[in-house]
Structure formats: C-alpha cells, structure tokens
Amino acid sequence: MAAAARLLRAVSLLLSCLSAAVSSRRDALELRDTDFDYLAAEHETMLVKFYAPWCGHCKKLAPEFEKAATRLKGSVQLAKVDCTAHSETCARFGVSGYPTLKIFRYGKDSGPYDGPRTAEGIYQYMRKQTGPDSVHLKTRDDLRSFINNYEASIIGVFSGAHSPGLAEFLKAAGLLREQFRFAHITDLQLAEEHGCSSECVLLFRPPRLANMFEDGVEVFRDHLTISSLRRFIRDHIYGLCPHMTLENRDRLQVRDLLTAFYDLDYHHNVRGSNYWRNRVMKAASKHTGRGLMFSVANKKDFLSELESDFGVGTSDGGDLPLVTIRTKLGYKYTMREEFTRDGKSLERFLEDYFAGRLKRYVKSEPVPEQNTAAVKVVVAETFDDIVNNPDKDVLIQFYSPSCPHCKKLEPAYRELAHTLYTDQNIVIAKMNAVDNDVPLGYDVQGYPTIYLAPVGRKDEPMRYEGGRELQDFLRFLKREAGHGLVDGGAKDEL
Template identity: 80%
Template sequence: MLVMFYAPWCGHCKKLAPEFEKAATRLKGTVQLSKVDCTAHSETCGRFGVSGYPTLKIFRNGRDSAPYDGPRSADGIYQYMKKQTGPDSVHLKTEEDLQTFINHYDASIIGVFSGTDSSHLSEFLRAAALLREQFRFAHTADLNLGKNYGVTSECVLLFRPPRLSNKFEESVVVFTDYLTIGSLRRFIRDHLYGLCPHMTVENRDRLRVRDLLTAYYDLDYHHNARGSNYWRNRVMKVGSNYAGRGLMFSVANKKDFLSELEDDFGLGTSDGEELPFVTIRTKLGHKYTMREEFTRDGQSLQRFLEDYFAGRLKRYVKSEPVPEKNSAAVQVVVAETFDDVVNDPDKDVLIQFYSPSCPHCKKLEPVYRELADALSSDPSIVVSKMNAVDNDVPLGYDVQGYPTIYFAPMGKKDEPIRYEGGRELKDFLKFVKREVSHSLRFRAPNDEL
C-alpha cells in the first residue's frame, strides 16, 4: 500500500492529488493507494513521524516499510509501485523465462548461479531487496542459461533495453567482480545507461550528476522505436568519438521537457519542430545550445562538440534586456549584468532575488528602497535586485523561495553571505554594518542607529 499523508490547505498536496488519483485507478487490483488527512488524524500522522506535507510512505503487511521517494506524476507513481509488487528478484527456470524477462521497456539485471545454495545468490537477493525500486532483478540457478552470452561461471548480466539496441556498444554487460551489494550497485550505475540513454522526467536527476548533452526531438519509444532511434543513432555515431572525455550523451522527448526548455533555454513551442534541439548542461549548471541546424550527416554536431571541448562556446544565459535607465537607488540587475554589478571587486553588494508575483517581495519593496536610500551616500556599497524568474540565477546562490537576499562582499565574491535576519530597516542596516569591508556611511531615518 502507498499512503499519502496530507493537509487540505497544502498547495503541494493539491497539486499531487489528481496525479495520485490517476495512479490509484491504474494500480487498482495490484497496489492499494490511500490517503490520511493529518488535520483530522494528527495522532496517526504523528505516530508515523509525519512532519511535512505531502509525505508518502510504502506499507507492507501493515507495517511502515519505506519512504516513497519516487516520481510525483501519475505515470511515475504507477511505474514505481508496480516494481514493488511480486518478488525482489524473479526466478528464471527456462530460456523462455529469460527471454520474456529481458524483452522489456527497461533494463534487466540477471544473476546466473550454479545452484540455489550459492552464497553469491544470497548476496544478490539481498541487493535486489534494497534496489528493487530502481532496477529490475531476476536470477537463475542454471548456468546453462548464460551460455549464449559466453558465461561459464557465476556472474551477473546487465541487459540494456532492446529498444535501445545499437551497433555502437554491447547490449549485454557482464559483471564478474566479487559480488557485494556495493560492488553490484556501482556496476549497475556505471553501465546501466550506456553511451546515450533515453532521458526521462524520472531519471533526469540521476543523469545530470555529470556533464550532459541532450538532443530533444519528437521521441516516442512506445509507438515509434525505429523513428526514435534515427536521431539517437546519429548522436551516438558522433558521440562515440568523444567517449572518455567527461561528457555524457542522451536523447529526450521534447514534449516532456517543453516547459524546461522554454524556461532554461528560451526555446519557443514552434522552434525546431522537425530537427533535434541540442543542449549541453554541465553538472555546475553551465548551459550551451547548438545554434546550427542538426544535419543528418552529424557534421554540425561534431562542430558543436569541437567548439565545446576547445572552450569556444559562449554560455547560454537567460536574461532580461539590460535596462536603458538604471538610476534608482535600488539598482536593477539582469543576468547579463550580474558580473559587472554584483561581482564588481571594488564594491560590497546586497542582492535581492525576487519574483514579480511574490506578495512577500512586494511587501518588502518599500523597506528595501528605504535601505537603498539610507546607503546611497556610500559609494562602496550597492543595493540591488534581480528578477529570478526571468533571469538565470548564478552559481553559488541558492534561491528556493522569494525573496532571497545575499551579500556579496568586496574581495570575496565566491563566498556570498545569505541574509537570514528580520525584514525591518534596522535589521538590514545592522547586517550590512557587520558585513561590509569598510567603515559604513549611511543616513538612518530619525537617527535610528
């Protein structure tokens, strides 16, 4: 059973509710989905350690088994909970069993052992119990089932999905190291995706721990696997020449990431309808786009990669236009002017990241303007603000809500200080006075300080 602990007033709960209902309908008869209103049943929620909403937990045989940390979409919940049903590892007894198991949309991890009393089998089953939410496991106690893959002794076979089969890499990878839960986890992590995985909303965070090139196009492996592989094969052909250089390759359905492409790369809904749209997003958050059309011979992609590795590409930065006039006490910063203003080595800078629709930001506005007026007589300090919705937030600034305020000290721009104090003028002045690198000059209204 999957249980959602929620509060009726919680916005995230309201957003999740229709997805949860859809997943419940699809899983009916397989996995039961339930929900508990914590405003009406606070004792029950407290007993299970619920401190935020929504909290999702998996129960087995009436006991709290594990937190649910899977996707929050209907399809993601469905796929994740389907993996919770049945055994941790499927026992394969015949070649037909094996072929049926590996002929699947996702990858398969199969342990091949010499008998049911194998010590390696027991370790494999322990690993499967821990990792079943992420991967599909099966095992056989018959070594003969591995002979078609060159197996003559106990090992683990990783079968990549048949839909992603290609001539640039092997579809089956053999693990022959000493089997432990840790070594098996590392083996799966290092070999599961191969040269060019299919990035989805569910696996994108795992892929983006590395520098990642992605080709976005009309990809649909459920209904058009051959067409989906047309462009993927071209990415792989070029990408195989750059293996081992620290860049991973992937393909993705453009429609699944449309809002992200619009927000992060300024891609319009009508841009690149036919040809793939190619981006590179590094693990540090730097973004690059291939401006040349993706040619079928792959030459444009190769030129893009050569420029990337040579350091010739200009990073893509989402930015509002540079203001024509910027004479107000609170200086307006956009992404393109962030370095010039906030990272000015000769200035101490207070920067507020805000959203135009945020009521807290609007409430703060007169106080923040009053602060800027009070500090306007000091040429060494700048009070500024940036619309964090329409501009990329630079690395080193963690903006999860609005307003978020940082102080970028003179000479230490790589160590910005987050403001956590009150929202009154005197609170800001005390903070700035404490952090500035010089003797602060300011005009406090009514000589408050």
C-alpha cells in the same frame, strides 16, 4: 420507437460513463482516523498520500495519483488521507508538510516514498515494490521474458542456491530494487549464450535501445559486494545514449549532458525514435572519454524546461531535434544550426563545444537603460559587473514579482538602500530570479532569498538569515561587510 431507443442508448452510455468515473475515483481509497488501521492492514503494499485540500502541490499531484491508482489496481493499493479532517492519523505518522507520501506494508509504515510524482513514475516505482527483491529465473524462457522489458535488467548468475555470491546479490537487490529490476539464475547453463559460463552478473539494456554502436549486455565478473555492484550498475546502466525521462533526469543531469529533444515515442514508434538516436550515438561513439554524456528525450515532456531554461519555443526546430548541453556547473548551450540527417551539424556543434568556442546561453531580462534608483536592478547579463565587482560589498535580494513576502519586504529593503545611498563601498541590489538565470553559488529555493557578496570573498557569498527590518540589515552589514558602513542621507528614487 426509434426515438425511445436512441434515448435508452444515451442513458445507458451516460450511466456507463458515470460508473467508470466512480470506479476511477474509488481506485484510490479515502482513509479516515476511524478506519485507517484496519483498512491499511488488509494490503500487502500500500502507497498513502497525506494531503491538505488547500495545498497547491497536492492539487497538482492529485490527477497523477489517481491515474497511477487505476494502473496499479490489483497489484498495489493507493490511498489518501485528508489531514485537515483526519489530523490524528497524520500526526501519528509525523506528517508535517503536504503532500507527504509513505509506503505501508500490511498497515506498518515502511518508509517514505522518494520516487517521481508523475503517474508513470509512481506506477513504475510502486511496481518495483511488489514481489521478491530478485526474481528467480528457472528456464531460458523465463530469462528471455524477463529481459524483454521496457527497462534495463540486472541478472545474477550463480552455481547454486547456496552460493555466497547469491546472498550478497540478494542484499544488493533489496537495497536497490526501487531503482532497478533484479533477477537471478542458479543454473550456469542458462547464461552461457550471453558469455557467462561462471558466476557473474549480467546487465541487459532494454531491447528498444538496441543499436550497432554498443553491446546490449554488460558482464560483471569482479568480486561481488553491494558497493562494487552498485558502481557497476551506475557506470553501465545508461550506455552511450540513454533515454532521458522525467523520472531519471535528476540522475542524468549530475553530469555534463547533451540532449537531443524530438518527437520520441518508444511505446508506439520504436523505429522512428531510434532514427535520430542513432545519429546522436554515432557522435557519442566518437567522443567517449571526453566528459560529456549523451541522451535523447521526448520534446513534449520537457517543453517547460526548454522554454524557461533555454529560451526555446514550442515551434523551434519543427520536426528536427533540438540539441542542448547542460553542464554539471550549470552552464547551458544550444545548437543553433538545424540538425542535419548526415549528423555533420552535430559534429560541428561538438567541435565548437570542446574547443570552448560556444557562447553560453544565459536567460536574462534586458539591461535597464537607467539604473539610478537606490536599489540597483541586476539582470543575468549584468550580474558579474555589479555583484562581482571586486571593490564593492553587494547585498542582493533574489525575488519573484508575484511573491507576497517580497512585496512585504520592499519598504524596509528600499529604506536600507536609502540609508546607505552615499556609501560608495556598498551596493543594495535585487534580481528577478524568475526571469533571470541565478548564478552558481547562490541557492535560491524560495523568495525572497538574500545574499551578501563581500569584498575579497565573491566566490563565497554569504546567505542572509536574519530579521527583515532596517536595523537587522544594518547590524548584519556592519558585522560582515568588507568595508565599514557609512550611513548617508536618503535620496529619492529616480
């Protein structure tokens, strides 16, 4: 009897797990040509992923999309369309690449989804797509509840429902709702305790980021327009030291940015997360106005970036924060000294940074001991010496060792180098763009990417967009190189 009972419990547990798995899979609808229109029309807001099963980016997105579908169940419907099986629907909505994500409202295409591709990012982005552009807060309890949120809150305070300022505020909320949370008040008394006794806009930073170095609320009293409100939010939303996430990093990294990476977790350990942030903020408060922004981030979220961009390993730093600076020009620095609890090591790092004494971190392969082949090998540390040589025209190919297109190009590119081997005025070169930092001015988004750095115009490299045969390259160089070409005899690779 006992064995039978155990078997029954095991079967019950298995069925429960299978039921949960099936339920999770069904949280994202699978739509087809035959049912897309009538099923999509049933939902006020729907996020649709158009994909192809063979697409690598689609495979990477799939588990994040499913997690988001489960979290959004009941508020926003997520759905997917396999474009290899249901091409009619995909063609109708102009899908030309995978994955393509679009937002639909009652079956009508409302526009592209431009948000993050993580489960958390999709969740946060799509939550903002539901409900009104701005929530009407009618009581103090409504106000306290709204601002007690993980994200920042922008609240317009107006004297009545017919205020011209309110109409402009609602327009701005409609345009910016995907990025920020908006609410409004039509009773001035509700906002008096926050220093707002006349019409204004209040920006509340998240309570989890409260600190002694800055106020938790900013007040906007200028003439309200969509542009002026947008500027106010942009200038004040982050404060002295924002929490950088995978979702907001692109907006933060357009500035010179110092980031302290550590075991940050605002969901489960607010006090511990703010322990190190307060030390960063102390330094930030001393250097306001010097053009450097400060931030903190979860080290685990950015491990791949730290490893690839800064050469930092998973064990580096231990439990102490790792500190980096990335400038808007792409220069990178790392704090080599351990982060001390008194913050003095961070101060010394900042003093050296502002004094220009820090050595930039450059990811580079070792400099080749011999570089006598027809195609010269360039690494990050030799880029200036070879490519920016003021006396030579340099054609450089940025490649990936695993790229099949690069391997296909290799014979023609080597033949070009052989053909021009005796021309002392031109260099045919290549650089592994995966294991070396690509300098500014060279936009490498795919492989191979080829540029000409001509004599007299090294700061304006010219992207090569022509054919991939020998004569195509020769015609281009004859037309664009600063020196005339000298076709020489080929030399064997050494």
